[in-house]
Amino acid sequence: MGRSRAGRGAWAEGLDVPRLGRDKARVLFHAGCRLSYDEDLQSSARSALLLLKNAGVDVGIMAEAEVCCGGRIFSMGYRDAFARLARANLAAWARAGVETVVTSCADGYHAFKRLYPQLGAQVEVLHTVEFLARLIAEGKITFRSEVPLTVTYHDPCHLGRQGEPYVPWDGVEKKIKNQIVVYEPPRPRYNGAWGIYDPPREILRHIPGVELVEMERIREYSWCCGAGGGAREAYPDYSRWTAIERITEARATGAQALVTACPWCERTFMDAAGVSGEPMPIYDIVDLVRQAL
Numbered sequence: 689m690g691r692s693r694a695g696r697g698a699w700a701e702g703l704d705v706p707r708l709g710r711d712k713a714r715v716l717f718h719a720g721c722r723l724s725y726d727e728d729l730q731s732s733a734r735s736a737l738l739l740l741k742n743a744g745v746d747v748g749i750m751a752e753a754e755v756c757c758g759g760r761i762f763s764m765g766y767r768d769a770f771a772r773l774a775r776a777n778l779a780a781w782a783r784a785g786v787e788t789v790v791t792s793c794a795d796g797y798h799a800f801k802r803l804y805p806q807l808g809a810q811v812e813v814l815h816t817v818e819f820l821a822r823l824i825a826e827g828k829i830t831f832r833s834e835v836p837l838t839v840t841y842h843d844p845c846h847l848g849r850q851g852e853p854y855v856p857w858d859g860v861e862k863k864i865k866n867q868i869v870v871y872e873p874p875r876p877r878y879n880g881a882w883g884i885y886d887p888p889r890e891i892l893r894h895i896p897g898v899e900l901v902e903m904e905r906i907r908e909y910s911w912c913c914g915a916g917g918g919a920r921e922a923y924p925d926y927s928r929w930t931a932i933e934r935i936t937e938a939r940a941t942g943a944q945a946l947v948t949a950c951p952w953c954e955r956t957f958m959d960a961a962g963v964s965g966e967p968m969p970i971y972d973i974v975d976l977v978r979q980a981l
Contacts, residue, residue, distance in 0.1 A: 693752065694752055695725070695752070696724045696725070696751070696752045696754055697724070697749070697750075697751025697752040697753075697754065698724075698730075699719060699723065699724055699730040699733050699734065700719075700733070700734065700737065700749055700751055703734065703737060703738070703741075705717075705737060705741055705747060705748055705749055706747075706748035706749075707748065707749065707750070707751050707753075708748045708749065708750050708753070708780070708784035708786070709750060709751065709752075709753040709780075709784075711748055711784075712748070712784050712785040713746050713747055713748030713784065713785070713786070714746045714747075714785070714786070714787045714788060715740065715745050715746055715747040715748070715786070715787070715788045715789075715790060716747070716748060716749070716750065716781060716784065716786045716788070716789050716790065717733075717736065717737050717740060717747050717748070717749050717790050717791070718749075718750070718754065718757070718789055718790070718791040718793070718796055718800075719733045719749065719754065719791075719792070719793070720756075720757060720791055720792070720793030720795065720796045720951070721756050721757075721760075721793075722793060722795075722951040722952055722955060723792060723793060723951045724754065726951065726955060728955075728958070729951050729954060729955060729972070731975070732792060732951065732954075732972040732974055732975055733792060735972075735974045735975060735977070735978045736790075736792045736816045736974045737749065738978075739820060739823075739829065739974060739977060739978065740790065740819065740823075743823045743828040743829055744828065745819075745823075747790070748784070750780065750784075753780065755773055755776045755777050755780065756773050757773065757774075757777070757791075757793070757795065757796040757799040757800060758770035758771075758772075758773035758774050758777075758799055758803075759795040759796060759798055759799030759803065759846070760795055760917075760918060761773075762799065762803060763916070763917040763918060764917065764918045770799075770803070771807065774799070774803065774804055774807050774809075775807065777804075778804065778807065778808070778809055781811060786811060787811060787812060788811060788812040788813075788814060789811050789812070789813050789814070790814050790815070790816055790819050791813075791815060791816065792815070792816040792949070792950075792951065792972070792974065793950060793951055793952070794815070794844035794845070794846035794847035794851070794949065794950035794952065794953070795846050795916075795950070795952060797813065797815045797846060797847055797851060797884075798846035798847070798850050798851060800813040801813045801851065801853055801854065802850070802851075802852070802853065802854045803854075805853075805854040805856075806854060815847055815851075815884055815887075815949065816949070816974060817847075817884065817887045817888040817891060817949050817973060818884060818887045820887075820891055820974070820977060821886075821887035821888075821890050821891055824890070824891065824894050829977070829981075831894065831895055831896050831977075831980040831981060832980070832981060833896070833979065833980050833981065834896040834897035834980070835895055835896065835897045835898050835976055835979050835980050836897040837897065837898055837899070837944055837945055837976070838898075838899045838901060838942065838943050838944045838945075839892065839898060839899070839900060839901070839943050839944065839945045839946070839947045839971070839976075840900070840901050840902060840903050840938045840941045840943035840945075840946055840947070841888055841889060841892060841900060841902070841906075841947050841948070841973075842903075842910065842913065842934065842938070842946060842947070842948040842953060842957075843883075843885060843906055843907055843910035844910075844913070844948060844949060844950035844952075844953050845910070845912050845913075845916050846916065846950070847883065847884045847949055847950060848880065848883040848884065848885060848907060848908060848910055849879075849880025849883050849907075849908040849910070850878075850880070850883065851883035851884045852878050852880065852881075852882045852883055853882075855876035857871075857873075857875050857876055859871050859872050859873050859874075859875065860872055879908070880907075880908030881908055883907070883908065885906075885907045885908075888947075888949050888973055891973060891977060892947065892973065892976070895976055895977065895980045896980060897980075898976065898980075901941040901942060901943050902941065903934075903937050903938060903940075903941055904937060904940075905937065911930070911933060911934050911937065912930055912934075913930065913931055913934060913948075913950075913952070913953040913956045913957060914926065914927035914928065914929070914930030914931045914934075914956050914960075915927060915931075915952040915953060915955070915956040916952070920952070920956060927956060928959070928960050928963070931956045931957055931959070931960035932960045932963070934957070935957060935960060935961055935968055938968065939966070939968060944969070945968065945969040945970070945971055946968055946969070946970050946971070947970075947971045947972075947973050947976065948970070948971075948972065948973070949972065949973050951972070954970055954971075954972055957970045958970050
Protein backbone atom coordinates (compact mmCIF):
# COMPACT_ATOMS: atom_id res chain seq x y z
CA MET A 689 0.00 0.00 0.00
CA GLY A 690 3.04 2.27 0.03
CA ARG A 691 2.60 3.21 3.70
CA SER A 692 5.22 3.25 6.44
CA ARG A 693 5.34 0.22 8.72
CA ALA A 694 5.84 2.63 11.62
CA GLY A 695 2.16 3.57 11.36
CA ARG A 696 0.86 0.03 11.17
CA GLY A 697 -0.39 0.02 14.75
CA ALA A 698 -2.05 3.44 14.62
CA TRP A 699 -5.49 1.83 14.31
CA ALA A 700 -5.18 0.59 17.93
CA GLU A 701 -4.09 3.90 19.42
CA GLY A 702 -5.62 4.43 22.87
CA LEU A 703 -6.69 0.79 23.33
CA ASP A 704 -5.48 -0.78 26.57
CA VAL A 705 -4.28 -4.15 25.27
CA PRO A 706 -0.89 -5.89 25.47
CA ARG A 707 1.64 -5.14 22.72
CA LEU A 708 3.21 -8.49 22.00
CA GLY A 709 6.52 -7.04 20.96
CA ARG A 710 7.15 -6.51 24.67
CA ASP A 711 4.26 -8.33 26.41
CA LYS A 712 2.74 -11.78 26.13
CA ALA A 713 -0.80 -13.10 25.56
CA ARG A 714 -2.37 -16.43 24.65
CA VAL A 715 -4.41 -14.94 21.82
CA LEU A 716 -3.09 -12.66 19.10
CA PHE A 717 -5.42 -10.43 17.10
CA HIS A 718 -3.80 -9.92 13.70
CA ALA A 719 -5.34 -6.88 12.00
CA GLY A 720 -3.69 -7.35 8.62
CA CYS A 721 -2.63 -4.81 6.00
CA ARG A 722 -6.03 -3.59 4.82
CA LEU A 723 -7.43 -2.88 8.27
CA SER A 724 -4.15 -1.44 9.51
CA TYR A 725 -3.89 1.22 6.83
CA ASP A 726 -7.39 1.84 5.48
CA GLU A 727 -8.74 4.59 7.73
CA ASP A 728 -12.32 4.00 6.57
CA LEU A 729 -12.19 0.44 7.92
CA GLN A 730 -10.06 0.74 11.05
CA SER A 731 -13.11 0.98 13.28
CA SER A 732 -13.88 -2.64 12.38
CA ALA A 733 -10.50 -3.75 13.70
CA ARG A 734 -11.05 -1.78 16.90
CA SER A 735 -14.51 -3.28 17.29
CA ALA A 736 -13.25 -6.83 16.83
CA LEU A 737 -10.45 -6.36 19.33
CA LEU A 738 -12.71 -4.75 21.93
CA LEU A 739 -15.28 -7.52 21.55
CA LEU A 740 -12.62 -10.10 22.42
CA LYS A 741 -11.14 -8.03 25.25
CA ASN A 742 -14.53 -7.26 26.84
CA ALA A 743 -15.43 -10.96 26.72
CA GLY A 744 -12.44 -11.71 28.93
CA VAL A 745 -10.12 -13.08 26.24
CA ASP A 746 -6.38 -12.85 26.99
CA VAL A 747 -5.71 -11.03 23.73
CA GLY A 748 -2.89 -8.83 22.48
CA ILE A 749 -1.67 -7.26 19.25
CA MET A 750 1.65 -6.83 17.52
CA ALA A 751 0.80 -3.21 16.60
CA GLU A 752 3.66 -1.62 14.62
CA ALA A 753 5.61 -4.91 14.91
CA GLU A 754 2.92 -6.80 12.97
CA VAL A 755 4.15 -8.43 9.75
CA CYS A 756 2.08 -8.93 6.60
CA CYS A 757 0.63 -12.46 6.37
CA GLY A 758 2.07 -12.86 2.85
CA GLY A 759 -1.08 -14.46 1.47
CA ARG A 760 -1.57 -11.96 -1.34
CA ILE A 761 1.99 -12.18 -2.62
CA PHE A 762 1.76 -15.98 -2.42
CA SER A 763 -1.24 -15.80 -4.76
CA MET A 764 0.78 -13.58 -7.11
CA GLY A 765 3.55 -16.15 -7.28
CA TYR A 766 6.20 -14.65 -4.97
CA ARG A 767 6.68 -17.81 -2.93
CA ASP A 768 10.13 -16.98 -1.50
CA ALA A 769 8.92 -13.59 -0.24
CA PHE A 770 5.88 -15.31 1.28
CA ALA A 771 8.09 -17.80 3.12
CA ARG A 772 10.21 -14.99 4.60
CA LEU A 773 7.13 -13.18 5.93
CA ALA A 774 5.58 -16.38 7.26
CA ARG A 775 8.73 -17.39 9.14
CA ALA A 776 9.01 -13.89 10.62
CA ASN A 777 5.45 -14.14 11.92
CA LEU A 778 5.95 -17.64 13.31
CA ALA A 779 9.09 -16.56 15.17
CA ALA A 780 7.35 -13.50 16.64
CA TRP A 781 4.37 -15.57 17.75
CA ALA A 782 6.62 -18.11 19.44
CA ARG A 783 8.48 -15.39 21.35
CA ALA A 784 5.17 -13.91 22.55
CA GLY A 785 3.75 -17.25 23.69
CA VAL A 786 0.85 -17.10 21.23
CA GLU A 787 -1.38 -20.17 21.18
CA THR A 788 -4.26 -18.84 19.02
CA VAL A 789 -4.26 -16.34 16.16
CA VAL A 790 -7.49 -14.49 15.38
CA THR A 791 -7.88 -12.31 12.32
CA SER A 792 -10.71 -10.40 10.63
CA CYS A 793 -8.97 -10.62 7.25
CA ALA A 794 -9.99 -13.51 5.00
CA ASP A 795 -6.66 -13.36 3.16
CA GLY A 796 -4.81 -13.65 6.45
CA TYR A 797 -7.05 -16.48 7.58
CA HIS A 798 -6.31 -18.49 4.44
CA ALA A 799 -2.57 -17.86 4.78
CA PHE A 800 -2.44 -18.82 8.46
CA LYS A 801 -4.83 -21.79 8.15
CA ARG A 802 -3.78 -23.35 4.84
CA LEU A 803 -0.27 -22.12 4.03
CA TYR A 804 1.54 -21.68 7.35
CA PRO A 805 1.08 -25.33 8.47
CA GLN A 806 3.18 -26.32 5.44
CA LEU A 807 6.01 -24.41 7.12
CA GLY A 808 5.47 -26.08 10.49
CA ALA A 809 2.94 -23.76 12.15
CA GLN A 810 1.03 -25.38 15.01
CA VAL A 811 -0.98 -22.49 16.46
CA GLU A 812 -4.77 -22.52 16.44
CA VAL A 813 -6.15 -20.20 13.74
CA LEU A 814 -9.62 -18.66 13.92
CA HIS A 815 -11.37 -16.00 11.93
CA THR A 816 -13.09 -13.37 14.06
CA VAL A 817 -16.51 -14.75 13.09
CA GLU A 818 -15.55 -18.18 14.43
CA PHE A 819 -14.38 -16.74 17.74
CA LEU A 820 -17.43 -14.48 18.11
CA ALA A 821 -19.80 -17.35 17.31
CA ARG A 822 -18.07 -19.37 20.03
CA LEU A 823 -18.37 -16.52 22.57
CA ILE A 824 -22.07 -16.07 21.73
CA ALA A 825 -22.72 -19.80 22.19
CA GLU A 826 -20.92 -19.70 25.56
CA GLY A 827 -23.01 -16.74 26.70
CA LYS A 828 -19.97 -14.44 26.93
CA ILE A 829 -21.49 -12.07 24.38
CA THR A 830 -25.16 -11.15 24.81
CA PHE A 831 -27.20 -8.70 22.78
CA ARG A 832 -29.38 -5.99 24.31
CA SER A 833 -30.21 -3.73 21.39
CA GLU A 834 -32.14 -4.34 18.20
CA VAL A 835 -30.63 -3.65 14.79
CA PRO A 836 -33.71 -3.42 12.54
CA LEU A 837 -32.08 -4.29 9.24
CA THR A 838 -32.58 -6.77 6.40
CA VAL A 839 -29.17 -7.90 5.23
CA THR A 840 -27.58 -10.31 2.81
CA TYR A 841 -24.22 -11.95 3.48
CA HIS A 842 -21.30 -12.24 1.05
CA ASP A 843 -18.99 -15.24 1.53
CA PRO A 844 -15.38 -14.09 1.00
CA CYS A 845 -13.40 -16.50 -1.20
CA HIS A 846 -10.51 -16.96 1.23
CA LEU A 847 -12.82 -17.55 4.19
CA GLY A 848 -15.29 -19.74 2.31
CA ARG A 849 -14.17 -22.03 -0.47
CA GLN A 850 -10.48 -21.45 0.28
CA GLY A 851 -10.95 -21.52 4.04
CA GLU A 852 -10.66 -25.27 4.44
CA PRO A 853 -7.86 -26.39 6.78
CA TYR A 854 -4.59 -27.82 5.52
CA VAL A 855 -4.47 -31.62 5.35
CA PRO A 856 -0.93 -33.07 5.38
CA TRP A 857 -0.03 -35.37 2.50
CA ASP A 858 3.04 -37.55 2.07
CA GLY A 859 3.10 -39.30 -1.26
CA VAL A 860 4.45 -39.33 -4.80
CA GLU A 861 3.31 -37.96 -8.14
CA LYS A 862 3.24 -40.39 -11.05
CA LYS A 863 2.19 -40.34 -14.69
CA ILE A 864 0.21 -43.02 -16.51
CA LYS A 865 1.53 -43.47 -20.08
CA ASN A 866 3.67 -40.40 -19.42
CA GLN A 867 0.56 -38.20 -19.62
CA ILE A 868 -2.04 -38.60 -16.86
CA VAL A 869 -0.90 -37.37 -13.46
CA VAL A 870 -1.89 -39.48 -10.47
CA TYR A 871 -0.95 -39.35 -6.81
CA GLU A 872 -0.19 -42.28 -4.52
CA PRO A 873 -1.80 -42.23 -2.05
CA PRO A 874 -4.53 -39.86 -3.35
CA ARG A 875 -3.94 -36.23 -2.39
CA PRO A 876 -6.52 -34.37 -0.25
CA ARG A 877 -9.05 -32.50 -2.36
CA TYR A 878 -10.06 -28.95 -1.49
CA ASN A 879 -13.47 -28.42 -3.08
CA GLY A 880 -14.64 -25.56 -0.87
CA ALA A 881 -17.48 -27.41 0.83
CA TRP A 882 -15.92 -27.22 4.32
CA GLY A 883 -15.08 -23.52 4.46
CA ILE A 884 -16.30 -21.06 7.09
CA TYR A 885 -19.96 -20.59 6.16
CA ASP A 886 -22.09 -21.23 9.24
CA PRO A 887 -20.44 -19.02 11.94
CA PRO A 888 -21.19 -15.66 10.26
CA ARG A 889 -24.77 -16.71 9.57
CA GLU A 890 -25.21 -17.87 13.17
CA ILE A 891 -24.00 -14.48 14.39
CA LEU A 892 -26.46 -12.62 12.16
CA ARG A 893 -29.33 -14.84 13.30
CA HIS A 894 -28.54 -14.05 16.94
CA ILE A 895 -28.57 -10.27 16.47
CA PRO A 896 -32.04 -8.98 17.44
CA GLY A 897 -33.82 -7.27 14.57
CA VAL A 898 -31.52 -8.51 11.82
CA GLU A 899 -33.16 -10.52 9.04
CA LEU A 900 -30.86 -12.50 6.75
CA VAL A 901 -31.87 -13.03 3.14
CA GLU A 902 -29.55 -15.04 0.92
CA MET A 903 -28.27 -14.30 -2.55
CA GLU A 904 -28.44 -16.91 -5.28
CA ARG A 905 -24.71 -17.66 -5.25
CA ILE A 906 -23.54 -18.42 -1.73
CA ARG A 907 -21.15 -20.61 0.22
CA GLU A 908 -18.71 -22.46 -2.10
CA TYR A 909 -20.55 -21.03 -5.10
CA SER A 910 -20.18 -17.42 -3.95
CA TRP A 911 -19.32 -14.81 -6.58
CA CYS A 912 -15.90 -13.21 -5.95
CA CYS A 913 -15.84 -9.55 -4.89
CA GLY A 914 -13.02 -8.86 -7.35
CA ALA A 915 -10.19 -8.19 -4.88
CA GLY A 916 -8.56 -11.60 -4.54
CA GLY A 917 -5.22 -12.74 -5.92
CA GLY A 918 -4.09 -9.24 -6.81
CA ALA A 919 -6.94 -8.69 -9.28
CA ARG A 920 -7.84 -5.36 -7.66
CA GLU A 921 -4.32 -4.05 -8.24
CA ALA A 922 -3.59 -5.62 -11.64
CA TYR A 923 -7.02 -5.47 -13.29
CA PRO A 924 -8.99 -2.63 -11.65
CA ASP A 925 -11.68 -2.47 -14.35
CA TYR A 926 -12.34 -6.19 -14.08
CA SER A 927 -12.36 -5.97 -10.29
CA ARG A 928 -14.90 -3.13 -10.35
CA TRP A 929 -17.15 -5.02 -12.79
CA THR A 930 -17.06 -8.12 -10.58
CA ALA A 931 -17.98 -6.11 -7.49
CA ILE A 932 -20.85 -4.35 -9.29
CA GLU A 933 -22.14 -7.75 -10.42
CA ARG A 934 -22.24 -8.90 -6.80
CA ILE A 935 -23.87 -5.70 -5.54
CA THR A 936 -26.56 -6.08 -8.20
CA GLU A 937 -27.19 -9.61 -6.94
CA ALA A 938 -27.37 -8.34 -3.36
CA ARG A 939 -29.94 -5.70 -4.28
CA ALA A 940 -32.08 -8.35 -5.99
CA THR A 941 -32.68 -10.01 -2.59
CA GLY A 942 -34.43 -6.91 -1.26
CA ALA A 943 -31.77 -6.48 1.42
CA GLN A 944 -31.08 -3.05 2.83
CA ALA A 945 -27.38 -3.73 3.32
CA LEU A 946 -24.59 -6.06 2.24
CA VAL A 947 -22.58 -7.69 5.04
CA THR A 948 -19.25 -9.46 4.72
CA ALA A 949 -16.35 -10.65 6.89
CA CYS A 950 -13.33 -9.46 4.94
CA PRO A 951 -11.92 -5.93 4.67
CA TRP A 952 -10.77 -6.49 1.09
CA CYS A 953 -14.33 -7.39 0.09
CA GLU A 954 -15.70 -4.46 2.06
CA ARG A 955 -13.32 -1.95 0.48
CA THR A 956 -14.00 -3.23 -3.03
CA PHE A 957 -17.77 -3.16 -2.54
CA MET A 958 -17.62 0.32 -1.03
CA ASP A 959 -15.71 1.63 -4.04
CA ALA A 960 -18.03 -0.07 -6.52
CA ALA A 961 -21.28 0.86 -4.76
CA GLY A 962 -20.74 4.51 -5.54
CA VAL A 963 -20.67 3.91 -9.30
CA SER A 964 -23.25 1.13 -9.55
CA GLY A 965 -26.42 3.18 -9.28
CA GLU A 966 -28.37 3.46 -6.04
CA PRO A 967 -25.93 3.30 -3.08
CA MET A 968 -25.99 0.22 -0.84
CA PRO A 969 -24.57 0.26 2.70
CA ILE A 970 -21.69 -2.17 3.22
CA TYR A 971 -20.94 -3.54 6.71
CA ASP A 972 -18.37 -5.73 8.36
CA ILE A 973 -20.25 -8.22 10.51
CA VAL A 974 -18.43 -7.07 13.68
CA ASP A 975 -19.92 -3.60 13.25
CA LEU A 976 -23.43 -5.04 13.52
CA VAL A 977 -22.39 -7.05 16.58
CA ARG A 978 -21.14 -3.89 18.29
CA GLN A 979 -24.38 -2.05 17.48
CA ALA A 980 -26.41 -4.79 19.16
CA LEU A 981 -24.54 -4.81 22.49
